[in-house]
Structure formats: C-alpha cells, structure tokens
Amino acid sequence: MATINGNPGPHTLGKVRTHPTQNEALMFEKSASGKRAYKLPPLDVPAVDAKELLGPAAREVRAELPELSEIELIRHFTRLSTWNYAIDLGMYPLGSCTMKYNPRVNEFVARIEGLAEAHPYRPESLAQGVLEIFDLLQRCLLEITGMDAITLQPAAGAHGEFTGILLTRAWHESQGNPRKKVLIPDSAHGTNPATAAFSGYAVENLKSNAVGGIDLEALASRVDEDTAALMLTNPSTLGVFENEIHKIADILHAKGALLYMDGANMNALVGKVRPGDFGVDVMHLNLHKTFSTPHGGGGPGSGPVACKADLEPFLPIPVLVQNQNGTKSWDYDRPQSIGRVRAFYGNTGMFIRALAYILANGPDGLRQTTEDAVLNANYIRKKLEDLYELPYKTPSMHEVVFSDKRQAVHGVRTGDIAKRLIDYGFHPYTVSFPLIVHGALMIEPTESESREELDLFVDAMRSIAREAEEKPDLVKTAPHSTRVSRLDEVQAARKPVLRWKRQGRGRE
Amino acid sequence: MRYLPKSDEERRQMLGEIGAASIDDLFAVIPAEYRLDRDLNVPRQQAESEIVGYFRAAGQKNATDYVSFLGAGAYRHYRPVIIDALVQRGEFLTSYTPYQAEITQGTLQAIFEFQTMIAELTGMDVANASMYDGSTGAAEAVMMAVRVTGRHKAVVAAAVHPEYREVLATYALHQGLPTTLVGYDAETGRIDLGSLEAAVTDETACVLVQSPNFFGVIEDIPAIAEIAHKKGALLIVSIAEAVSLGIVRPPVEADIVAMEAQSFGVALSYGGPFCGVVAAKEQYVRQMPGRLAGQTVDGAGNRGFVLTLATREQHIRREKATSNICTNQALVALMATIFMAVYGKEGMRELAEHNLAKADYAAKALAAQPGARLRFKGAPRFHEFVLQTDEAPAAWNRRLMENKIVGGIELSRWYPELKNCTLWCATEVVTREQIDAAAKVLAAAPVEA
Numbered sequence: 001m002a003t004i005n006g007n008p009g010p011h012t013l014g015k016v017r018t019h020p021t022q023n024e025a026l027m028f029e030k031s032a033s034g035k036r037a038y039k040l041p042p043l044d045v046p047a048v049d050a051k052e053l054l055g056p057a058a059r060e061v062r063a064e065l066p067e068l069s070e071i072e073l074i075r076h077f078t079r080l081s082t083w084n085y086a087i088d089l090g091m092y093p094l095g096s097c098t099m100k101y102n103p104r105v106n107e108f109v110a111r112i113e114g115l116a117e118a119h120p121y122r123p124e125s126l127a128q129g130v131l132e133i134f135d136l137l138q139r140c141l142l143e144i145t146g147m148d149a150i151t152l153q154p155a156a157g158a159h160g161e162f163t164g165i166l167l168t169r170a171w172h173e174s175q176g177n178p179r180k181k182v183l184i185p186d187s188a189h190g191t192n193p194a195t196a197a198f199s200g201y202a203v204e205n206l207k208s209n210a211v212g213g214i215d216l217e218a219l220a221s222r223v224d225e226d227t228a229a230l231m232l233t234n235p236s237t238l239g240v241f242e243n244e245i246h247k248i249a250d251i252l253h254a255k256g257a258l259l260y261m262d263g264a265n266m267n268a269l270v271g272k273v274r275p276g277d278f279g280v281d282v283m284h285l286n287l288h289k290t291f292s293t294p295h296g297g298g299g300p301g302s303g304p305v306a307c308k309a310d311l312e313p314f315l316p317i318p319v320l321v322q323n324q325n326g327t328k329s330w331d332y333d334r335p336q337s338i339g340r341v342r343a344f345y346g347n348t349g350m351f352i353r354a355l356a357y358i359l360a361n362g363p364d365g366l367r368q369t370t371e372d373a374v375l376n377a378n379y380i381r382k383k384l385e386d387l388y389e390l391p392y393k394t395p396s397m398h399e400v401v402f403s404d405k406r407q408a409v410h411g412v413r414t415g416d417i418a419k420r421l422i423d424y425g426f427h428p429y430t431v432s433f434p435l436i437v438h439g440a441l442m443i444e445p446t447e448s449e450s451r452e453e454l455d456l457f458v459d460a461m462r463s464i465a466r467e468a469e470e471k472p473d474l475v476k477t478a479p480h481s482t483r484v485s486r487l488d489e490v491q492a493a494r495k496p497v498l499r500w501k502r503q504g505r506g507r508e
Numbered sequence: 509m510r511y512l513p514k515s516d517e518e519r520r521q522m523l524g525e526i527g528a529a530s531i532d533d534l535f536a537v538i539p540a541e542y543r544l545d546r547d548l549n550v551p552r553q554q555a556e557s558e559i560v561g562y563f564r565a566a567g568q569k570n571a572t573d574y575v576s577f578l579g580a581g582a583y584r585h586y587r588p589v590i591i592d593a594l595v596q597r598g599e600f601l602t603s604y605t606p607y608q609a610e611i612t613q614g615t616l617q618a619i620f621e622f623q624t625m626i627a628e629l630t631g632m633d634v635a636n637a638s639m640y641d642g643s644t645g646a647a648e649a650v651m652m653a654v655r656v657t658g659r660h661k662a663v664v665a666a667a668v669h670p671e672y673r674e675v676l677a678t679y680a681l682h683q684g685l686p687t688t689l690v691g692y693d694a695e696t697g698r699i700d701l702g703s704l705e706a707a708v709t710d711e712t713a714c715v716l717v718q719s720p721n722f723f724g725v726i727e728d729i730p731a732i733a734e735i736a737h738k739k740g741a742l743l744i745v746s747i748a749e750a751v752s753l754g755i756v757r758p759p760v761e762a763d764i765v766a767m768e769a770q771s772f773g774v775a776l777s778y779g780g781p782f783c784g785v786v787a788a789k790e791q792y793v794r795q796m797p798g799r800l801a802g803q804t805v806d807g808a809g810n811r812g813f814v815l816t817l818a819t820r821e822q823h824i825r826r827e828k829a830t831s832n833i834c835t836n837q838a839l840v841a842l843m844a845t846i847f848m849a850v851y852g853k854e855g856m857r858e859l860a861e862h863n864l865a866k867a868d869y870a871a872k873a874l875a876a877q878p879g880a881r882l883r884f885k886g887a888p889r890f891h892e893f894v895l896q897t898d899e900a901p902a903a904w905n906r907r908l909m910e911n912k913i914v915g916g917i918e919l920s921r922w923y924p925e926l927k928n929c930t931l932w933c934a935t936e937v938v939t940r941e942q943i944d945a946a947a948k949v950l951a952a953a954p955v956e957a
Contacts, residue, residue, distance in 0.1 A: 024617075026617070026620070026621060026624075027621055027849055028621075028624065031852075031853075035852075036852070036854070036855065037588075037590075037849065037850045037851075037852065037855075038588065038850050038851050038852070038855040038859075040855075040858055040859065040862055040936065043862055043865055044939055044940040044941075045865050045866055045868075045869035045940050045943075046865065046869065047861070047865055048861070048864055048865045048868050050755050050861060050864060053864060053868065053888060053889075054726065054755070054756065054757075054864075054888040055888055056757070057726040057728075057756055057757050057888045058755065058756070058757060059753070059754070059755050059756055059757045059758065059857075060757065062853050062854070062856070062857055063625070063628040063629045063753065063754075063758075063853065063856060064628045064853065065625055065628060065629075065848055065849070065851070065852045065853045065856055066849055066852055066853070067852045067853050067854065068849060068852065070590060070850070073590060073594075073846065073849055073850060074590060074593075074594070076849075077594045077597075077600075077618070077846060078594070078597065079614075080613070080614035080615075080617055080618055081594075081597045081599035081600050081614050082599060082614065083599075083611075083612070083613040083614035083617075084599040084600065084603045084606075084611065084612050084613070084614040084615055085599075085603065085608075085611035085612065086598050086599045086600075086601070086602040086603045087598070087602035087603075088598030088599070088601075088602045089598070089599070092602075092604065094604055097604055099602075099604060101511050102601060102602050103511060105556050105559055105560065107596055107601070108560065109559060109560060109563035109564075110777070111592065111775070112563050112564055112566075112567040113567060113572050114566070114567025114568055114569070114570040114571070114572040115563065115566065115567045115570065115777070115778070116775040116776070116777050117572065117584070117775065117776055118570050118776060118777065118778040119576055119578045119582055119584065119776050119778075119914075120582050120776065120778050120779030121578050121580055121582070121917050122570075122574075122576070122578065122914060123909070123914065126570060126571045126574065126914070127570055127778065128569050128570065129565070129566035129567055129568065129569030129570035130566065130570055130778045132566055132569070133563075133566055136551075140550045140551075143548055143549050143550055144548060144550070155640035155641065155644065155780065155781070155837075156640060156833070156834065156835035156836070157834065157835060158822070158832045158833055158834045158835065159640060159644070159833075161832065162832060166678070166682070169682065189823075189834075190821075190822040190823040190824070190825070190826045190829070190834075191822050191823075191832050191834050193822075193826040193827035194822035194825070194826060194827055194829040194831070194832035195832040196827065197827040197828070197829075197832075198682075198683075198831070198832045199682050200682030200683060200684070203826075203827040240537075241537045241538055243537050243538065243539060245539075245542075246539065246541075246542075270548075271544065271547075271548050272535055272538065272543065272544055273535075273538050273542050273543055273544055274542075274544060277542050277544075278539075278542045286835075288835065292511075294601045294602055294839065295602065295603065295604045295605070295835075295838075296595075296600065296601055296603070296838050296839025296840075296842070297600055297603045297604070297605065297606060297612070297615035297618075297619075297838040297839060297842065298604070298605035298606065298615070298637070298638075298799065298835065298836055298838030298839075299605075299638065299781075299835045299836040299837045299838040299839065299840070300640075300780075300781035300835070300836075300837045300838070300839060300840055301835035302781075316678075317674075338678060339674055339675075339677055339678035339681075340643075340671060340674040340675045340677075340678055341644075341675060341678055342640060342641055342643050342644050342675055342780075343581060343641055343642065343643035343669065343671040343672060343675060343779070344581075344582070344641075344671065344778070344779025344780055345778065345779050345780070346779070346780055347780040347781040348777050348778040348779055348780050348781075349775070349777040349780065349781050350780075350781060352563065356559050356563065358550055358551075359551055359553075359554045359558070359559050359562065360509075360510070360511065360553065360554060360556070360559060361509060361511075361553060362550065362551065362552045362553025362554065363547035363548040363549070363550055363552070363553075364509070364547065364553060365509035365511075365512075365553050366548060366550070367547075367548070368509050368512060369509065369511075369512065371531045371534075371535075372512055372514060372519070374531075374534045374535065375519065375522055375523065375526075375531065375534065378526050378528070378534055379522050379525065379526055382525060382526045382527070383525075394537075395534070395536070395537045397534075397537075418608070419608075419610070422608070422610060422611055427604070427608065427611065428608050433823075447511075447512055448511065448512075448513065449513065450513035450514060450518075451514065451518050451521075451522060453513075479610050479611075482610040482611060483610075483613055483810075483812075484609070484610055484613060484806040484810050484812040485610070485806040485807045485808060485810075486610065486806060486807060487609050487610070487804050487805070487806050487812045487813075487814050488804045488805055488806070488807075489804065489814050489816065491804050491805070492802040492803070492804035492814050492816040493802070493816050493817055493818075493819075496634075496793065496800070496802050496816060496817060497802055497803040497804075498620075498623055498634045498635075498793070498800055498801070498802050498803075498816075499620070499623050499624040499627045499633075499634060499635070500620070500621070500624045
C-alpha cells in the first residue's frame, strides 16, 4: 500500500486519506425570516403599486424561497462543493465522457465584459467582436473535421444529433424521399436511437461483429432505399477505430444513404485523421468533451454540427455570412433550412472557451493531445490486461473497455469495482456501457493524466482485483469513505421526493 | 504544451512499456490513406497572454459602453458576484453529471434545491434539473403533453416568442404534430380568447402561451386554462422572464410550465448558455423530459440525493425515451440556484417591484414624446412594453445609437402588422437618467419640411 510522507497512516489508501466534511442542511431548513443576502439601490423612479398595476395578475403570496445572509450562502455552497469529486481533484476516467482538464483561461475570457454582456439582439454593428469569434471557431472546427459547412447552434451532443439527423432528412426530402429508418449499432450511445426516434425515423439496431465493429455483410444486407443514414460512433464506444470505415461509407452511399458520425470520441482523432476525409457526411462535435469546456455537473454543453456541402442549404437559421466590406452578419433568408433548433445562436460562452482551447494548443498541441490521450489509454490497457478481461483484443484508441468476467466469479460486478475506486480517490469509470460488453468497465483517461496519476489508478485497480478475490464483500459494499454510503435508488424512484416541502404547510 | 503533464522522456518510457516502437504504432489501425500527414491549418499555439489579448480585443470591438433597452427573451439583471465565485469552484465546474451519487452529493443537493425553488416560484409540484433553454423547454413541454394526452395537435399563441415558435415548428414537424396559431387582441396584446376557444378541440393536446408574453403583457391564465381544460387539453405556460415571478401571480392553473431562467444570474453571453427548465403537476412527472434529482437514504439512514426516475431517459430507454436530452445546463442552473437564494423570499419580490417601476416609468416617459404612443395598454405588463411611433424606428434608432443608446427592437421583423412598433425593456439596472436621455433623443425628431 502506498504511503504519504513514508508514514502509513491509519486512513491512508493509495493516494487518499479521509478527512471530515461538514454537514449542511438544505437552504430551506436554515432559513430565518428577516435575513438578507442582497441590497438593492434606492429606487430612482416613483415606486408603483403592484396590485394597482397588475390587478388579479399580481402575486398574492411570496414564493417560499430561503432567507439567508451572504456568508451563509458562501458556506452552504462551498460545503456542498466539497462533497463532489472533480477533475481538479484527480483522474476522472469516465469512458465516452472525455473528462479532460478545463483550462482556467477559458473561464476568464468567457467573462470579459464585452462578450459576457452582449445581448443577442444588439445591432450587428455592435456585435462584430463576438461574430468574429464564431467565424474563427467555425473555421477551426471545419479544418479539424475536414467538413465543408457548420452550425454552432445546437446546445449539446444530443441536440447536435437531432440537428444532424434533421439535415439528413431534409437532404433526402430534397432528393424526393425522406426515407424511413436509421441504422444504429448496438454499441451506440442511448442518445442515438432516442434522437432518430425523435426525428421521426424508425430505429433499426445493427449487431456488432466479433471485434466489436460494424459487420459489413450485415450492413450491406440492411441498407436499402428506406435507409436514411447510419449513425456511427468512430472510434466506437469500445475505443476501436472502424478501420473499414471507407467501405462502410461506400455501402451507404451506394444506396443513397448518408453516414452520420457521433463525434463523442473525437478526442482520439483531432490532428490525426479527419472524418470528412473518410466519408462522413454529417457529424456533431461535443465542445464539452473534445474541446475542454467544463462539464459543470452535467452541462452546459455545445454540439456543433458539421456537414458536407450537399447538406449546407439545410443548416439551421440563421447562418453566419461575411459581407463584402468584411463585416459579418446573420443570414435568415435560407428557404431550405430545417429551421431553428433553439433560440438565438447557440451556447456562445462555450464557443469562447473552445476557441481559447484551440488557440492554446495550436496544431502541434492538438495533435500531441490526441497522441497523449491514446497513449494513456493503451498504457492502462497494458497495465491491467492481465487482471481484467479484455473482451475485444482490437487495438484501443483513447479508451479501453474491460469486462468484470474474472471478478464476477467472486460475485463482484463492474458497479462494485467502480464504487471501490472511490475509496482509492478516483471517480469511477463508465459502468455497464457499452451494452455489447456484459459487465463493462469503460475507461477513458484523457490526455490530462500524468504518468504518476495513471500509475496510482493502475495500483488501485490492481488492488481492487486482489480484494475481489480475497475480500469480495469489502468491494461489494463500497464505498466506505464517502459522506453517504450506497443510496437507496429503489425508494427514490418508487416514492419520488423531488422537492423540499415545509412540514404541514398548506399550498398556495 | 502547457496542459499536458508529460515529458518526452516519460512518453518514450510509456511507449516502451506498452511495447510500441513509436506513437505511430498506436494509430496504425487508421488506414494510411486517411491519416493526416500535415499540421492542421489552425492558428499557432498561443501564450495565455495572447489568448486574453485576442478575446479582450473582440470584447472591445463589441462596444460595451452602450445603454440598452433590449429584452425579448434575454434580460440584463445585476449578477451578484458570489455566483461566479461559487460556480468557479472546481468541484462544481469540473464535475460530471452526478450519476455516482456518493461523490456528487454537492451537485445533487444543489439540483434538489433548484427544483424546489422553481416549483415554489412557478406554482408547479415538480421541476426538472434543467433543459437547454426556454425555447427547447417549451418544445419539449409540447411533446410531453402529446404523450400525456395521446393527442396530436397543439394550439400556440402568436405572442409566444417568435424564435420559440420556430423551434417548436422544427421539433413538431417530424412528430406529425400540426400546430394552430392563435392571434392576439389588438387592444390588449393578450391572446384572443374567442379565437382560442374556436381553435381548441377534442383533439388538442395542449395550448401553449407565454406570460408575460412577447409583448411584455401578462396573459389571463385562469381564463385560458378554462378553455383548454374544458376540451381536455393541457395548458403549457412558457415564462421567458423568470424575475416576473417575484410579483406576477404564478400560473397555478397550468399543467406544465416551461421556463427560461436566464434572468436568474446568468450572463447574456450573446444568447447562451441559458437555462431552460420544465415544471409540471405531479401526475405528469413520469412523462417529463430531462434529469430529476430525488431524495432518498443510504444504508445508515442518512439523507442523500440521487438522479431518479431514469427509466424515462435515453441512456436506459433508448428510442422509447421521453426525450433524447442528455447533457443539460447544470452549471447554469447552479447560477440560478444561487441567484434565487441571494434574493430569497423578500428580495425576489423587491427586485421584481423595481423592474415593474422602472418599466412603468420608461413606458410613460417614452410614450409622452411627440408622435409616440404605447400599444397594448388594456392589459397588465411586467417590464417590457410596445411603443409605436410616427417616425420609422430605423430613423430614431440611428439617433439613439449616436447617443450610445440601443433602443427597442423592431417588431415588424416578426409581426409585419405591427408597423413602427418596438419592444422595449427596462430592468432594475436601467437608471432614470438613461430613460430620460432616451426619451429626449426620441423626441428630437427632425422637423418635417
């Protein structure tokens, strides 16, 4: 067992030692009438009588919001924050999520006054600065993907998928037939089938072949004149590059179907290979994965969609255009557009961060980032493959997927190993996904981990493998070091308590 | 590269341990014909100081020293500094979706507090953890109503934000969901109740209105609810200005509320990221889109929170999910949570009162100028109003711009019948002096020959 400063303390396990966290009630439970965390300036216009102005539309009863002072709010949220794990604390090897370092300069520049306070309807003459950012980011993303046209509008990956499939649909319609179905490999993210259904397509699942890739024969037999597209994640959710990608594209194109690429795993490709060069017609990017914008506990994301020239007329409105005098403006006159997918222009704050990341890297940094991400995943694979089952031996790109087959004989499942990792100071990997691997452990270290942190992770995983054999109950009841132990999810779902309520209070 | 924690020597060692001769071995699976054998054509690697310089210059080009009366779905309110101090804590900023509840209790409890406060403000029973924005939230609420009712038609008020309606059209098109538009009363700016009554049928899944609506006018929610419910349709109320709930009666008769919470401490940021949220009556919770945090206990009986009712969601249900949404707007929802807590029970009211007073003053000051008048006077407003002028808005807007003022936005862009009408907004950050200055410029129309 590793030690800290050479002294094996009673609470030291690998890189962590327990330390107390503070209890903190809900804000509502701490509220006391009359406490304030705000002060408005004196009103410089005549006060108004709300009841007189609004009549029956006036609010009678104040909403039951908490009443607390500023220091209490600071402590409240600071204490809550200490109950979270975060990239800033250590490795966060969630497969498919690309939990890389979120550079602080990104946060700084996104808050520059002229950008953060820009109203979306300000005249274009007063928005040239932000439009230039849109333009440069668009050009960088097109270069990185090898595509021809792009929209930054979608708010997240799934929203980008929706946009991309609508582009696909619009293109097919322009060819005379919207077609009926979308093919989706069984290894795909859940958003893919949900998106296809949401876009009015029937979903047809495609079984993966023996190496976890697309089965070309099966694909060829399934693609017909009713097939709108194949939604493909490349590298796949197994972290495997579809090396016959050109044949996949050819099979689709021969029947007039399109190749959609889920760009969730773009961190394995940037600077090394471009989807536009290997036959992809339309794809989305996740700026919150590949381009370092923070996950923020679940969002916001940003899901730009890039496409080939054929699909460009259908992009959501508005589209950024350059005027003859060099200024930029929004073009709303796009008769073939699929329409809007959200209000305004997109998650601008995320564009600023993503561009800052691209600028900080440059071409050499982007390539090195991809190489390091792939190096790290392969290093973990090498260091763990003797203890954890590797269901697919195909070469790994940026992530590696093991199964719990060898631990399961002791009754220890992937979810248990994941929970035990918490005790060793790591966030769990992605559990039980992709679905094609029974008991999957999906590990994506990203480029942001030093060799030292990777070694600590490897030590932890090896130690847990030993524990699974020798002390399986220790693993099955983990975590043991957290504020709360495993939570009763069944009760949460059966009798949902989704908000706080004052006991015995009547409703408005 | 400064974000990469490895020396070249360490890279070489690691490759050696893997058994790879060079990094190229790890990319050998990619067919050679597709491998990029050149540098990407993106700007060269920049120093942090250069990056800051680039964005500062872009910010300055955007011009910051203008007074603005723009609203229309994006509102400028004061943002208490503790918001950014707290949301930039790495434990919030750099944490993932709280699927691993034991080490994300901070995020989960904050979501639970967000859901509670949104429910309190809107008069709904439950609220979700957030949606992308107000527009997609409204569209998803309509889809939800379709699932709840099993009906496939929607009735939409013309005074719903035009861009929200455009988004709904995109979402509805491939769902086989025809929508009927109901116009507004020319005097009050409210939905035309007679037309609404005629439009709602036994096949209507829902009625979607916005309140305060796009003209800043507060709709008669009880009357609209009655018409919708009489035919078994659900009422969805879209709220683009969350601060209004401090003083405007919550739409308790609604079945679903789709809200944009940008006003709660979220920077304008040229339109995003904002913070949508869907709230609803309890009986509809299993048809809601998006994530929900719920309270439960651990093995020792400690209170804790988890993401719950996930069987609605795409990662479990795939093509049968209630929505394809995965990533939401969590950190922005945290901003809103902190904002709601800073103002609290009394402050939310006081803040809304200031907005009401500023807009009332601004509306009177501007409408008092020669050739100017208020439209939609017959109904209550919050902090936006429609001004109609004899002079074309393009002309006086030019004068305002010369005085570093951005006036109201022209409505003819979306409502051709509202000629020379502009939508103005005055929040608590606008001063009397600024309003008076705008009125003065407006009045200074060139004398016609």
